[in-house]
Amino acid sequence: MPNHLSTLGVIHTAISLVGVAVGFIALFQDGKIAPKTKNGRLYGVFTVLACLSSFFVMKTGHLSSAHNLSFLILILLPVVYYAPSLRIFGSKADYVQTIGMTATSFFSLVPAVVETLTRLPVEQPLAEGPDSPVVKMGLLIMLVLFIVIMIYQAIKLKGQRKGFTPAM
Secondary structure (H helix, E strand, C coil): CCCCCCHHHHHHHHHHHHHHHHHHHHHHHHCCCCCCCHHHHHHHHHHHHHHHHHCCCCCCCCCCHHHHHHHHHHHHHHHHHCHHHCHHHHHHHHHHHHHHHHHHHHHHHHHHHHHHHHHCCCCCCCCCCCCCHHHHHHHHHHHHHHHHHHHHHHHHHHHHHHCCCCCC
8 A cells, every 4th residue: 555645635634734733723822722713713614624625535445434533523513613502502502612622623633643653754654554552552642632631621611600710
């Protein structure tokens, strides 16, 4: 199996990297990816473009589990973007929106970690495939990090409701 990216793969990767970068900037600046901010809107646009472009990039010639994550993100994004205006979430809408946006970021990073570890360095990638122990460890570390971030966000939101904000 060739280890190089197609032209579409390069375009998809560039779009994805911008989305991930903007998401991280928002997380570090605001503690969340807020849809009404400039970074939140940019994150949404680039994440949707990354998901859509992923359907044209198929290393195996057919849809993969990474594409399933794209479907999940495309379903989840509008729900969490509009959570405050959806009655179903009631007083928990801010939690749904904040934690949901962070979850979309995590879902975007899963294939990024797998692809990075199975492609780099080009001469001798760190992992042979998605089931490699290196990939599993990378995904586990990322999962733990995102759980910590989501717990922090929930605590911060609870504090804001009570009138105080924990220091970062």
